[in-house]
Amino acid sequence: MKTVNDQTPADGQAIDLPRPFLDWFAKRGWRPRAHQLQLLARSQAGESMLLIAPTGAGKTLAGFLPSLTALAGRPRRKPGERHRGVHTLYISPLKALAVDIQRNLKMPVDEMGLNLAIETRTGDTPPHRRQRQKLVPPEILLTTPEQLSLLIATKDAARFFEDLEFVILDELHSLVTSKRGHLLALALARLRAFRPDLRSIGLSATVAEPDELRRWLVRQGPHGEIHLSGLIEVASGAAPQITILQSRERLPWAGHSARYAMAEVYEAIKRHKTTILFVNTRSQAELLFKELWNINEDDLPIALHHGSLDVSRRRRVEQAMADNSLRAIVATSTLDLGIDWGDVDLVAHIGAPKGASRLAQRIGRSNHRMDEPSRAILVPANRFEVLECQAALDANYLGAQDTPPLRDGALDVLAQHVLGTACAGPFFADALYEEVLGAAPYANLSRDLFDQVVQFVATGGYALRTYEQYAKIRRTEDGSWRITHPRFAQQYRLNAGTIVEAPMLEVRLVRAGRGPNARGGPILGKIEEGFIESLVPGDTFLFSGKTLRLEGIREASCFVSKADDTDARIPSYAGGKFPLSTYLADQVRTMIAEPKRWDALPSQVSGWLELQKEQSILPAADQLLVETFPRGDRNYLIAYPFEGRLAHQTLGMLLTRRLDRARARPLGFVATDYTLGIWGLMDMGRMLEDGKLTLDGLFDEDMLGDDLEVWLDESFLLKRTFRQAATIAGLIERRHPGKEKTGRQMMISSDLIYDVLRSHEPNHILLRATREDAAQGLLDIRRLGDMLARIKGRIVHRRLDRISPLAVPVMLEIGKEPVVGEAQEALLAEAAGEAETAKLT
């Protein structure tokens, strides 16, 4: 593959650009870059293109150049002539990014005197402007995937898009990995049906598998033929300077707070103009922010930014950031994507970055120009994270990138799209099926599954066909499917989109001692209902940088008062916990196996590995180490697969079932990103030596067969996934602010629906969608399967008489796991005054 290395202007090349563009470049003393001209030329020749370039390479301008030059050459609309449809669509994953682009695009367009209407359409666009946009479409419309889906579901969609020439997809690498991406792919297929010659332009950061994105940008063949868009790759600019914080303090074994390093982080902030501190979860953000303020003797302006905070608070922080009036900002992934920030000269990553591309993306934030290296420090929170940070660092220097593997298009998303299509007008199943096959994620969809999805949309798709009379869409005499009542279109609009958030409560600040009678109070932000429900009034937690005490809950609000900052309980948000990426896991395993690479590690960590080598063994990169040892009145089995917490959890569930059958009497397990620890009553080490257990049998791939099926059917994890799938597919109404009260009374709990469906129609399409989601997300079954295949015949066992150095971190995690199933009954029994009969294990 050819890579454009030339960052500099395209010297000596004939520059084929309309006059206003040449003048504009000349006036600024700039020349278009080679990749910009290449993209223009190939796009003008009718190709759809993928541009992969690092931050600061002029990606946005490159993406818009084909559209802008075409628009510059288009004859003006004469007075009295009808309004033309939208010419160019720009899709971004973030509203804020669309707004940002509008600003950045307006300047050159105005300076060239092109006189083009460039408008945004997001959830915040007022109704009168939406209406006007429909009547008088702008030349360039900047919007989000959800808004696009809503647009194509309207009756005048074909008219609105009849002049569409270009669709530009920004941050494509982040869009394609989720259900949002599936919905967008389907919308794109619809646009191609309106405009077969539509050219798409994808803009992406570096990815491991560019071909997956290239497929995404063009129509796939109806018989599984693979089509690819064109590709232009721009090499990275100056290599970033990344270091791991060399702490003088003692590195902790476990935990995620990095509290030990606060003083050193604070010193780094003082030495730089502006620092962004990234963390992986919102609770870490809260904690870090508080720790920094505790030692902020110089009263530096330090701010907090995460998705649970009230929007106006976030906007104020963003503005302060743009004004360069902050010295540091503590942030989560809400700041991840390509929004421009002021004079950031240092990125600090607290905790391990969990994935090499995530790290690259975040470091791109520092020093937004290609020719200058950006600076970053990594602050590992525990010893395993030191290994992970070092691996990430090596990976970044190597230019290695990893993104999650793309999965097949989700069926719940397809159901939403089918209803949306019907809202726009009648459709024929044959034609829609072929159209859907053109969308890369759905290229392998069988006709049978497609028909099941249509049946689901029509009447729920149940074997017991009792809902025919209430059908939402119905096949009419001419063979087309039509929506049966306009109210279903209204319902579709209220429930469209694929982002299903956990139910949230508003956090309102009131005076202390108000208890359950609290009312009103300013809103600090939103917090997961599930978290608040685990608290009792009087409990304290960190939120919005403050220690708060819960006063009471009423309807959709929880009331809090300010509390002493001594003993806050930390919010344990469900979101934001990424598992260790496959690529980094490989790197960490290799590093452990190669002592010569330990020189780069802090001596505390290399010493720890040395000790492990003496007292147990260090596995080779392709081996799985299993240790067994007694401790207290329990026996432990510790495995080190390094496959991420999700895959380890699944493995833990399945292994304990097997151990139970083998009468090893397992009692529980705990999973971290690196390690799985199982404990039980029997001496599993001896059982292995006596041949009563075999490792090859225990870790055999066949656990992903029947054992998995049986476990899945009993698993509470699936209920959460089901709720999401059922909401996206339109079975369950979304909660809308203000309607919650009536909503809650009307709603049937998704758990109850799940139970009934599972026992009566285990093959229902929504259960199928749920299992696929779980297998690819929550349970990481694909990864577990790859791991089991990889370690086959390469498992090494060490029977120890005591805990090994490598096992210490996971042993410290024991007891932090939530209770489920049997253990819930134990809690009830305990509360019922029978503590002695059912001690928690």
Place this chain on the structure above:
Amino acid sequence: MSVAQQRQENPYGEIELAGQALVADWAGCLYWPAEACLIVSDLHLEKGSSHAVRGRFMPPYDTGVTLTNLAQRLAVWAPKRVICLGDSFHDDQAVDRLPTRYRAQLRSAMAGRDWVWIAGNHDPGAPAGLAGAAALELACGPLVFRHEPSAGTVSGEIAGHLHPAGKINRRGRSVRRRCFAGDGERLIMPSFGAFTGGLNVRDEAFDGLFEPERLCAWMLGDHRVYRIGGNDLVR
């Protein structure tokens, strides 16, 4: 104590109400031995199909599940009389929508016993085409059965309507289950229907219904009832 030993213990809750001994079944029904009477509340039959009318196609099996559960409990207790404490049907048209096989299932459950339909807010009228007596409320010895708990002090009232659920916090974790809620004078039944949710007994809807010091919840576990004192119940 082993799990097996626990199973041998009485899995039911013992409740005393206005001097009468009652048995709380873990499935959510109540047995009154002195009268050989079984009480169930809030069956909400055909709740699933009531959503279908508005384009929300819930699995059309909730009625079947509810009736099957009921049949099992009838087989266990073999009551002479059954009192359905209101909201037996989810709406006015629910009886008409009842599929034939479920109608048959219900008829066979009713066969050979006294059956009383107490009126609920969802089903104020007597179910058309079904046997059994219909009543707004029913007094029987020291006990009175009605759908909605009455305001003020009562003695021996058994009601439904509110779908009580209890929640406890232990070791930093919480567990929430449907429950019977009572104070010795009034007892509110959990809902029995497959698609019915629960309302926390600490919700304001329960304000003034119980003597706070005597409040008790019999929470429904897996095949076991747990008696939880009012002090342990949280919002």
